[in-house]
Amino acid sequence: MAVYKVTVTTGDMVEAGTNNSISITLVGSYGESRRTTVSFLFLPGKERSLSVHCEQDLGPIVLIRLHKWRLFLEDAWFCKDVRVTDPNGTLYRFPCYQWLEGVTTVEVREGSGKKLVDDKLQILKEHRSQELAARQEAYRWKNFAQGWPRCLNVDSISELDSNIQFSRIRANNFTGFLIFQGASHFLSGFLLRRTSWNSLDEMRTVFSRTQGRDIGGCLMLCSLPF
Numbered sequence: 001m002a003v004y005k006v007t008v009t010t011g012d013m014v015e016a017g018t019n020n021s022i023s024i025t026l027v028g029s030y031g032e033s034r035r036t037t038v039s040f041l042f043l044p045g046k047e048r049s050l051s052v053h054c055e056q057d058l059g060p061i062v063l064i065r066l067h068k069w070r071l072f073l074e075d076a077w078f079c080k081d082v083r084v085t086d087p088n089g090t091l092y093r094f095p096c097y098q099w100l101e102g103v104t105t106v107e108v109r110e111g112s113g114k115k116l117v118d119d120k121l122q123i124l125k126e127h128r129s130q131e132l133a134a135r136q137e138a139y140r141w142k143n144f145a146q147g148w149p150r151c152l153n154v155d156s157i158s159e160l161d162s163n164i165q166f167s168r169i170r171a172n173n174f175t176g177f178l179i180f181q182g183a184s185h186f187l188s189g190f191l192l193r194r195t196s197w198n199s200l201d202e203m204r205t206v207f208s209r210t211q212g213r214d215i216g217g218c219l220m221l222c223s224l225p226f
Helices: 122-138 168-186 200-223
Strands: 001-011 019-028 036-041 045-055 061-069 077-085 091-102 105-109 141-143 148-152
Touching: 001 019, 001 036, 019 045, 019 077, 019 091, 036 045, 061 077, 061 091, 091 105, 105 122
Parallel strands: none
Antiparallel strands: 001 045, 001 077, 019 036, 019 061, 061 105, 077 091, 141 148
16 A cells, blocks of 8 residues: 655635635546545645555656535635655645635646646646636636727626635735825825916925825835735
């Protein structure tokens, strides 16, 4: 019997963890393992380790399948990466860095960079074709108006997959910064001004009140993690 050591890491961003069931399947050149449960609870930034027992050696590990199944309520999970050590001590890394939502199965290739001609196994060729088709479906384009650059063929950002959308942390930071800027200009009288500027010196007087606060706001924004 061959025993594989597996370590699954959850991303450290807000709400990256989940209490849904996560299981894994190892796919090697000679065969694949049975579906093995990893855990029912993942915390942000934490690792889960387990052993996957196989009746025979799977050969070089080329793919893993992560299966997510919700018990009661949907709880998205952000997988950072997976590391697999085979019985001979060879380490395989599988960078994931994506959200898993709903009841789903995600296939992740081994992290070594390879070109199309390097895919000797049929399962790798099929995986590349399926990944390309999924990308083409996700990034469909349309003409917003005559003469304008093309844009994504969606009516709202909410229609996009979570892995395509702006991160929630970054979106909240930008929203907070816009509120801060709006409040600064409102308090200085800039937004409610109904007459023209009389001189450049008058403009400098208005903006000098918010300049220090704006710089402080920029520094605070830049210091936040994205």
